[in-house]
Amino acid sequence: MAKIAGKGRKPRRPYHHGNLRRGLLDEALATIRAEGVDRLTLREIGTRLGVSRTALYRHFADKRALLAAVATEGFRTLRQHLEAAWVEGGRNREAFEAMGTAYIRFAIANSSHYRVMFGGSIDPKVCGPELAAEAAGAFQALVDALSSLQRAGIVRADDTLTTARYVWAVVHGVSMLAINGQLPDPVSIDGLTRYTSDRLLTGIDVGRALSGAPRG
Amino acid sequence: MAKIAGKGRKPRRPYHHGNLRRGLLDEALATIRAEGVDRLTLREIGTRLGVSRTALYRHFADKRALLAAVATEGFRTLRQHLEAAWVEGGRNREAFEAMGTAYIRFAIANSSHYRVMFGGSIDPKVCGPELAAEAAGAFQALVDALSSLQRAGIVRADDTLTTARYVWAVVHGVSMLAINGQLPDPVSIDGLTRYTSDRLLTGIDVGRALSGAPRG
């Protein structure tokens, strides 16, 4: 594994192209962002980087692998956004709401990227362990925050994993609705986001006797 | 528009191929179901129907149009499932839960089809009015049921549209999680479904003072 120039000892190109893998990922993401996934072509990525069409195959097994890597990066930055919202918000109930808002905001601001992230299966047996691990990492940020709120007695002490999945499903669903253009205008998106976090927290917080069974 | 043989007056082929459009749709859906969207090829659809590769273009503008038609049919049958669950369940709170279960069940049982339905934009300006209309129809089934529950005093009298969007987002999110393989086994799918409908209804039903603002 040849490493990057890093320290800047030699400012000229450290290799044939510098580090190409990084460039391929960036360029792929830029194209996806600008024109959508299905307009992404390996040849144009290479051309745009001043490199030939098949250079890519030294860094990714095939197109799916490239897309998986793009998706992996998406989950990584998503997790960063979530953790930032949680920490900067003060790790309380409001911070949890901020996490939800951050999630939806990320999905809307990077809709094409987001679609790649959830376009195919995330089963590790299908997509490879890296993507699955990074997706699990992003989910873990939610689990941790939720667990913290449970310990503080702010959220019902149901099975943490199930509750987290529920919350994840809600924000993911809202994001999808927004991305797919089923919410007419930004106002309705904002309204739904607000309503969602309100109703969601009313559903999972403490302070009310439960009629049904918790079900782990 | 040459109509189908229908009454069976003349059992021999009424036209070049009978009605091809129907066959194309069925075959496309079958392929999608069996091998996934990206393995769908126009040529093979034609071949499999004993028809040549470009016959399709007399019935659909291009591949995207075919996929849009497939998605349109998906929303139609989804609506049928939802309405059946609502009516047969007795149009009460339990029937509403049954709608949610039916939705998730449909998504899981027809995961590839479901992915096509939500793969691209549903904005009528992008995908054409038919798909948008059918998607809106499926959503309307949910709105109607919810409105009925609101009139019966079972669900909070918040803005119906916003509440419906919220519910839609939740079931859609759960479906996506299940489809993407993020729920390890059927047990956890069932558990999340149950937990979801329980927490969801706790969040939107009446009988609790609201802290925040309703926000229409």
Add this chain to the structure above:
DNA sequence: CTCCACATGTTGTCACTGTCAACATTAAGA
């Protein structure tokens, strides 16, 4: 019944794509 216009299906062809095999070049270590 005849005949023509039109809907429907076919053949030929094209640009483009992902992918592989064979070859060229450069960095890095012995």
Add this chain to the structure above:
DNA sequence: TCTTAATGTTGACAGTGACAACATGTGGAG
């Protein structure tokens, strides 16, 4: 220095979606 593996290039190929030109059967006008 010289080898070796990593990295990038060229040529090629089978498939794909799509279009234009052509063929064929249907149904209605006369």
